[in-house]
Amino acid sequence: MNKVNIAEKFQHIHEYWKPYIAAELNGQAVKLDKLKGEFIWHHHEHEDEMFLVVKGRFRMEYRDKDFRDRHIWIEEGEFIVVPRGVEHRPVAEEEAWIMLFEPASTLNTGNVENEMTLRELERV
Amino acid sequence: MNKVNIAEKFQHIHEYWKPYIAAELNGQAVKLDKLKGEFIWHHHEHEDEMFLVVKGRFRMEYRDKDFRDRHIWIEEGEFIVVPRGVEHRPVAEEEAWIMLFEPASTLNTGNVENEMTLRELERV
Numbered sequence: 001m002n003k004v005n006i007a008e009k010f011q012h013i014h015e016y017w018k019p020y021i022a023a024e025l026n027g028q029a030v031k032l033d034k035l036k037g038e039f040i041w042h043h044h045e046h047e048d049e050m051f052l053v054v055k056g057r058f059r060m061e062y063r064d065k066d067f068r069d070r071h072i073w074i075e076e077g078e079f080i081v082v083p084r085g086v087e088h089r090p091v092a093e094e095e096a097w098i099m100l101f102e103p104a105s106t107l108n109t110g111n112v113e114n115e116m117t118l119r120e121l122e123r124v
Numbered sequence: 125m126n127k128v129n130i131a132e133k134f135q136h137i138h139e140y141w142k143p144y145i146a147a148e149l150n151g152q153a154v155k156l157d158k159l160k161g162e163f164i165w166h167h168h169e170h171e172d173e174m175f176l177v178v179k180g181r182f183r184m185e186y187r188d189k190d191f192r193d194r195h196i197w198i199e200e201g202e203f204i205v206v207p208r209g210v211e212h213r214p215v216a217e218e219e220a221w222i223m224l225f226e227p228a229s230t231l232n233t234g235n236v237e238n239e240m241t242l243r244e245l246e247r248v
Contacts, residue, residue: 001186003196003204025172025205026227028152048149062125072127080127081149101225103150 006054009124010034010097017108017116020124024104031100032124035092042110043087049102052079056096061089130178133248134158134221141232141240144248148228155224156248159216166234167211173226176203180220185213 004022009032013020017039019031035058051060053076060080061071074080082088109117128146133156137144141163143155159182175184177200184204185195188211198204206212233241
């Protein structure tokens with residue numbers, strides 16, 4: 001029941017695309033992640049994923065089943081929910097600080113497994 | 125998959141202690157609520173509850189089974205998780221804007237039912 005200062009937690013994060021767990025509740029996790037550059041295209045089979053921008057901005061790219069692309073910029077103080085099954089790729093041209101809400105078990109790379117996949121997340 | 129601007133949503137909220145649903149995901153809800161004054165003592169039997177301060181500050185008061193009180197101030201950019209079963213009461217001396225994360229079914233007054241209880245929440 002201690003409070004969490006979000007900006008203070010980000011001071012302990014020094015890598016990109018490596019989410020840390022800041023809290024857990026109701027089987028969900030609050031994760032903090034610094035983004036910079038392009039992530040990989042992926043989707044989550046069973047999980048919706050919320051991205052809230054704490055600092056900076058990033059672009060969420062989507063593509064539908066016909067691979068028609070669209071994208072949307074998410075600015076500081078804004079959030080989006082990416083529904084399960086939707087192919088997406090976050091891209092941050094400059095460093096962005098993101099708070100994620102999703103099931104504690106959600107894998108960062110979703111249906112894809114590669115060198116960016118993180119099986120165990122650290123707490124921050 | 126449209127983005128939500130949190131501050132913009134709060135412009136549509138004109139009452140205190142009346143949470144609005146801003147998004148739903150994985151059976152959870154993101155709720156926005158303006159606080160001012162004292163809420164009632166209550167707990168949630170089966171649900172953990174997250175309070176994130178978007179603007180202003182508020183005080184979360186707790187009491188344990190022996191009714192020993194303690195309280196903690198939550199400032200802008202900070203959050204706390206109140207675990208299920210813990211008796212609590214939010215108090216805001218000045219207006220505070222709060223983002224809540226909790227199961228979509230969570231009742232605002234928890235185990236207590238009175239004139240502040242809201243059975244159906246509106247979307248914002």
